[in-house]
Amino acid sequence: xxxxxxxxxxxxxxxxxxxxxxxxxxxxxxxxxxxxxxxxxxxxxxxxxxxxxxxxxxxxxxxxxxxxxxxxxxxxxxxxxxxxxxxxxxxxxxxxxxxxxxxxxxxxxxxxxxxxxxxxxxxxxxxxxxxxxxxxxxxxxxxxxxxxxxxxxxxxxxxxxxxxxxxxxxxxxxxxxxxxxxxxxxxxxxxxxxxxxxxxxxxxxxxxxxxxxxxxxxxxxxxxxxxxxxxxxxxxxxxxxxxxxxxxxxxxxxxxxxxxxxxxxxxxxxxxxxxxxxxxxxxxxxxxxxxxxxxxxxxxxxxxxxxxxxxxxxxxxxxxxxxxxxxxxxxxxxxxxxxxxxxxxxxxxxxxxxxxxxxxxxxxxxxxxxxxxxxxxxxxxxxxxxxxxxxxxxxxxxxxxxxxxxxxxxxxxxxxxxxxxxxxxxxxxxxxxxxxxxxxxxxxxxxxxxxxxxxxxxxxxxxxxxxxxxxxx
Numbered sequence: 080x081x082x083x084x085x086x087x088x089x090x091x092x093x094x095x096x097x098x099x100x101x102x103x104x105x106x107x108x109x110x111x112x113x114x115x116x117x118x119x120x121x122x123x124x125x126x127x128x129x130x131x132x133x134x135x136x137x138x139x140x141x142x143x144x145x146x147x148x149x150x151x152x153x154x155x156x157x158x159x160x161x162x163x164x165x166x167x168x169x170x171x172x173x174x175x176x177x178x179x180x181x182x183x184x185x186x187x188x189x190x191x192x193x194x195x196x197x198x199x200x201x202x203x204x205x206x207x208x209x210x211x212x213x214x215x216x217x218x219x220x221x222x223x224x225x226x227x228x229x230x231x232x233x234x235x236x237x238x239x240x241x242x243x244x245x246x247x248x249x250x251x252x253x254x255x256x257x258x259x260x261x262x263x264x265x266x267x268x269x270x271x272x273x274x275x276x277x278x279x280x281x282x283x284x285x286x287x288x289x290x291x292x293x294x295x296x297x298x299x300x301x302x303x304x305x306x307x308x309x310x311x312x313x314x315x316x317x318x319x320x321x322x323x324x325x326x327x328x329x330x331x332x333x334x335x336x337x338x339x340x341x342x343x344x345x346x347x348x349x350x351x352x353x354x355x356x357x358x359x360x361x362x363x364x365x366x367x368x369x370x371x372x373x374x375x376x377x378x379x380x381x382x383x384x385x386x387x388x389x390x391x392x393x394x395x396x397x398x399x400x401x402x403x404x405x406x407x408x409x410x411x412x413x414x415x416x417x418x419x420x421x422x423x424x425x426x427x428x429x430x431x432x433x434x435x436x437x438x439x440x441x442x443x444x445x446x447x448x449x450x451x452x453x454x455x456x457x458x459x460x461x462x463x464x465x466x467x468x469x470x471x472x473x474x475x476x477x478x479x480x481x482x483x484x485x486x487x488x489x490x491x492x493x494x495x496x497x498x499x500x501x502x503x504x505x506x507x508x509x510x511x512x513x514x515x516x517x518x519x520x521x522x523x524x525x526x527x528x529x530x531x532x533x534x535x536x537x538x539x540x541x542x543x544x545x546x547x548x549x550x551x552x
Contacts, residue, residue, distance in 0.1 A: 102153030185282025257485025264510025
């Protein structure tokens with residue numbers, strides 16, 4: 080039965096709705112797998128065993144009463160511990176909130192519950208989502224399932240691990256400069272950052288008001304579309320929430336990519352890339368062309384200034400959020416966060432305003448460059464994951480920029496997907512990134528689904544046993 084945990088959501092949903100698999104059985108399988116492998120991987124901060132079983136029992140009764148909430152009915156998922164869960168502690172990966180129990184769910188969590196998803200636990204993360212490694216000084220470092228000595232990426236590292244190892248079918252993550260997509264790439268899974276404002280951030284600890292996104296993390300692109308379909312929608316509790324949205328369900332997937340034009344800016348996308356990663360990405364590009372896509376060179380004028388602006392915006396806004404907490408609890412923060420706050424304290428209001436103006440100008444220029452182009456492509460990660468414990472706090476602030484090419488989509492606010500595209504010679508995963516135009520989330524997912532279906536790298540997750548307990552000895 081454990082092989083069911085690696086099936087896609089559509090397959091398992093059909094079994095549940097046809098009463099061939101009960102939500103309780105599936106939830107118990109998920110919990111048992113977490114208990115078996117999480118001592119090695121440290122993907123979770125809090126396992127919600129009792130709550131999940133009770134939720135599954137309710138959903139099982141509904142099935143037998145003829146009530147089906149939808150395709151997520153009875154499907155176990157996890158939630159990054161940055162998002163509030165009613166009655167369950169929400170730590171933010173910090174010591175400051177280690178005992179905080181919210182009285183309501185984050186909007187995205189509530190929507191998943193309403194759709195019938197079983198919330199199985201709170202996933203480990205980089206403290207307050209402020210890092211790219213998920214090396215957490217308070218709850219322990221999360222381990223990459225392809226080599227447990229390596230980082231899984233971050234900040235949503237626990238979510239990526241849980242998904243990659245069959246503990247859950249998906250997870251809700253957050254992404255400020257790549258925190259959904261980078262760990263997905265490094266763990267061999269799928270991560271999707273939607274258009275800014277498409278999914279409510281209400282109930283999530285703030286990193287950066289103008290850069291934060293909430294998005295799905297799954298094993299397949301189609302599963303991400305299924306989760307996004309439920310999560311998105313206007314929320315009056317989130318000032319950035321947009322009212323415009325349409326279905327992203329992939330009911331009629333693309334058979335090929337004929338007529339699809341993909342823009343590639345080599346100077347940025349291949350800068351600082353490891354040769355091992357580059358070889359994998361070039362093979363992925365070849366496959367896109369075999370599917371019929373046209374890859375065209377483009378320019379992104381002002382990109383470096385915009386990315387420098389992202390650093391100013393992020394570190395200024397995060398300091399604004401944390402300043403009231405720092406007054407009384409600064410000693411409870413990890414060393415790398417203290418270094419980040421110092422960077423934020425050195426920024427002037429004029430620098431912040433200049434950064435936002437530079438950003439807006441860059442968005443306009445990029446939209447001009449993307450006329451006639453369906454999406455931008457490039458690597459998600461340009462470096463393989465490094466060993467846990469080898470990064471000093473002073474360098475940690477730049478990890479997201481040196482490890483991957485994810486920050487671009489955050490400064491733009493455009494939808495961006497990371498999909499597995501192969502492995503280095505060291506058998507470490509690499510992610511292909513697809514960045515679309517605003518509110519063209521479905522098109523990005525369609526392109527990614529077509530590529531993924533043609534390659535089936537997802538199958539490698541089923542056979543990976545490198546994280547089994549015996550691997551440590």
